[in-house]
Amino acid sequence: MTGIELLQTALYGTDDPRRLHSFVETLPWFWVLVLPAIGGLIVGILLTRFTPDARVRGPAEVIEASAMKEGRVERRAGLASIAASLITLSSGGSSGREGPVVHMTGMIAGWVSNRLNADGVTGRDLLGCAVAAGVAASFNAPLAGALFAMEVVLRHFSVHAFAPIAIAAASGSVISRTSFGDVTEFALRETNTLGFYAELPAFVLLGLVSGLVAVTLMRSVFLAEDAATAMQARLSLPPVLRPAVSGLLLGALALGFPHIIGVGYETTSAALSGDLVLHEAVVFAVLKVIAVSITMGGRMGGGIFSPALMVGALTGLAFGSIATGVFPEMSGSETLYALAGMGAVAAGVLGAPISTTLIVFELTGDWQTGLAVMVAVSISTSLSSRLVDRSFFLTQLERRGIHLAAGPQAYLLAMFKVSSVMKSPDHPKAPSEDRVRRAVNEALFVAPGDTLEKAMPLFERSNGDFLAVVRLGDGADGPEVLGVLLHVDALRVFNRALAATAAEEHS
Incomplete structure (x- = not known):
């Protein structure tokens, strides 16, 4: 986190990386255009030099290591991937930081397991502890960090692993709060309350819409990956230039819509606060999906969770604007729909309804709207898991011939x-x-x-x-x-x- 903020501040000159897109609007157009391309070129050099396939590693490889490699994550390609993700996120790549965090902590756990000559069970437990601590520290979310490690990485809830993973998550959160303070990731301006129980069917419908949006986001990334690979082969483009071309496309898109630059916290916060109108929410959601597809299809690095939060918050806000306009007498705040949409799309992408529900609460500090969020998340996950191979990460592995989704x-x-x-x-x-x-x-x-x-x-x-x-x-x-x-x-x-x-x- 600190490394991304320091490098982003150095490259863009902003003193508040969380308000990056507002600052980007004041920069010269050529700098906005060229900086992501330069970052992509450096990423391409790193990946072609230190990985056999010029591809960034992420949570999918950590899940594979848990299931099939006794918790061991490759180090050489892992270090290159962490550096690539750092550069991508700092130079304007439209992705998230949780992917590099999960992979980095998994790599550390694998190193410790090798030093201890740990067996498979112990190696997986150490992997779960490391991931839980990393996620908890990254998002100041200890409950979600612990459950994320078991639900997404280990893919089971064993009693013997719960205690060490919970302690590791608590430790990661303590370190985060000591370093950055006890603050939530997103600050909500108003308390969200459900208008009436009759409003719950609207959140069922929001869950269906969010599930389709999650599937669209995932399939867009895979389509971009396949299209970029085909275009690279047709043009005989060296692998080192693939991220650079993607960065140039991102820069061109950011000239008109700087909201797609970086992780997108500012736009997500605006959605959760209701500061965007309907057409802005729809346009920004579509553009974010395109930007994430360009970034990940171009193999620039970063994760998909934070972009899913942004797309979900925008989807929920757009849905809420319509719902509250059609049924104002029985509707609560439209920002409640933004909060529920944020969790529902992210849960559909991760295939992790439990940990995603908790992480939404911990990111916002809003525990009063649990019913609406749970309904939307459960419906979204049920739908999206049937249209892909359970989740984004498991679908990634399935596309490589690794069949973890089936058990x-x-x-x-x-x-x-x-x-x-x-x-x-x-x-x-x-x-x-x-x-x-x-x-x-x-x-x-x-x-x-x-x-x-x-x-x-x-x-x-x-x-x-x-x-x-x-x-x-x-x-x-x-x-x-x-x-x-x-x-x-x-x-x-x-x-x-x-x-x-x-x-x-x-x-």
Whole structure:
């Protein structure tokens, strides 16, 4: 947080980074245009130099590490991603700071786990503690920090992990309050109250609208990612220039609409305070979705949570302006809709209704409107989770072939290589050489580097009790038989992994 503010102040010259877009309006046009492009160029240099795929790491990689890597997050690419996100957010990239925070804390936890030679359970617990402390410190939200770590990163609520994660979240919040004071992220001007219980159906409708907006935001980012990749290939654009081009597009958009610059706290606060009219809320929400898609599709760095808060607050304000105008006699404040919309869109993006509901309360200090927020959040999450793979992060992983959204039964098979389960051809339980050769001729074989995720469908198709394990070569003799994979051995390994996962989740 401090690093972003210091660098942002140095680049833009503002003495209050939380009012960045108002200050940007006073800057020369060429500086507004060029600065994000320069930041993007530096990001491109960092990522192409220190990552194998020129891609920023974020919460998705932390979730993957929790599920499949015993809580270990890669360090080299992680450090480059943190630096890239710092530069992106400081130079005007339209994203959020929670993604880098989650990845940075996860990377620290992985380093500690390696130093302690921790097992998988302990590694995941340390990962949850680190993420909880980071989120709590970043947003001054200890309750949400603890639940975010369990709901989003660990993806289960185990009793044995709750105490250390809660203590870590409290510690992170204490450090934050000692450094920045005991203040909420957004200050509301008025107390939001529900007009009457008859108003609750409006929040059900707001939840549906927010769920669709959340899906639109997520799919826009993925569409921008695919379009940018296709355009990069068509133009033979070096990976180092991709973030720079995205930064230039952001700068051009910011010339007319500086509200899209940076995290967007000023615009979010204006929405929660009711300082925007209907058409402004709609236009700013649409432009923010476009800006976030350009930033993340261009691989500039940063997270999606803060942009989701801004888009949600604008969506809720627009909805509230219409609702209170049509039914003024039974409506509360339109800012209540902004607050509920902020939580509903963010919850749909994160796939985390519990922690998002709490973080909205802790960010605003408004605990009196829980009924409206809970209704909107629950409806939004129920809808959006059916239109994507549970959440933005899990959909990211699904697009890379990592199937965490379906649960342990889907991803555990990918954790075991055939080489760790196979038996040698001369093992007493191995089938005869003739049977193995017939299996090879029928294409019922796998390579030692394959995983059980590839092997199990072959067992299903053949209805056999083994697969040949071969090394493919160019020789005239065909594939070289290295061993066999018995169906019973594959099932035994899979069942043990499922049992261990269930035991951890219910401990």
